[in-house]
Amino acid sequence: MLTGAFVAFGHFLAFFALAVALTLELALIAESMSVEVAKRIQRADRVAGLSAVLLLLFGSLRALFFEKGADYYLDNHFFQIKIGLFLLAALASAYPTICFRRWSSELAQGIAPGLSATEVTRVKRAIHWELVFIGGILICASLMAKGFGS
Numbered sequence: 001m002l003t004g005a006f007v008a009f010g011h012f013l014a015f016f017a018l019a020v021a022l023t024l025e026l027a028l029i030a031e032s033m034s035v036e037v038a039k040r041i042q043r044a045d046r047v048a049g050l051s052a053v054l055l056l057l058f059g060s061l062r063a064l065f066f067e068k069g070a071d072y073y074l075d076n077h078f079f080q081i082k083i084g085l086f087l088l089a090a091l092a093s094a095y096p097t098i099c100f101r102r103w104s105s106e107l108a109q110g111i112a113p114g115l116s117a118t119e120v121t122r123v124k125r126a127i128h129w130e131l132v133f134i135g136g137i138l139i140c141a142s143l144m145a146k147g148f149g150s
C-alpha cells in the first residue's frame, strides 16, 4: 500500500536526520565555541529531538497499522530489545540536551558559552552512546523485519 510506503519513508528519513544531527553535534562541540557554533549545536539538538519523536511516531504507525501487525511485533524479542535501546538512547540524550539548553540565556545576550574539558568529554561520551544504541537498533530492526526473534 502506498501509505505504508510513505510511512516507511518517514521512518527512514527521521533516522537519517537523527544520525546527521548527532554527528553534527559531535563535530561542533568544543571547550570554546563562537555564539554562532553554539546556536548551531542547539538547532542540531532540536532536530535530533524532533527526529526521535518522528521515529517513534512513524515506527508506531508501522507496527500498529502496516507491515506484520501489532501482535507480531509485541511478541518479537528483537522488537522489545529495539524499544529498550530506543529508551536508553533517549536517556543518554538527556545530559547533552540539558547542557545545550543551559546556554540559552548567555546566547541571548551574545555571550559565547564556555565548557570545561570534563563537560565536553561527558557530552561526547553521551552522544557516542546514543550512536551505539542506534547501531543496536538497526541490527534489531533488520532481524525483526526478517522474522527472527518470534
Ligand code: HEM
Residues within 6 Å of the ligand: 011, 015, 055, 056, 058, 059, 060, 062, 063, 064, 067, 068, 073, 083, 086, 134, 137, 138, 141, 142, 143, 144, 145, 146
Ligand atoms: C532510533 C530509532 C529507530 C531506528 C534507527 C529504526 C530503524 C529502522 C530500520 C532501519 C527499519 C527497516 C528494517 C528492515 O526493513 O530491514 C525499521 C523498521 C521498523 N521499525 Fe524502526 N527504527 C527506530 C525506532 C522505531 C520505533 C520506536 C518503533 C516502534 C515504536 C519502530 C518500529 C519499526 C517497525 C514496525 C518496522 C518495520 C519492520 C518490518 O518490516 O517488519 N522503529 N526501523
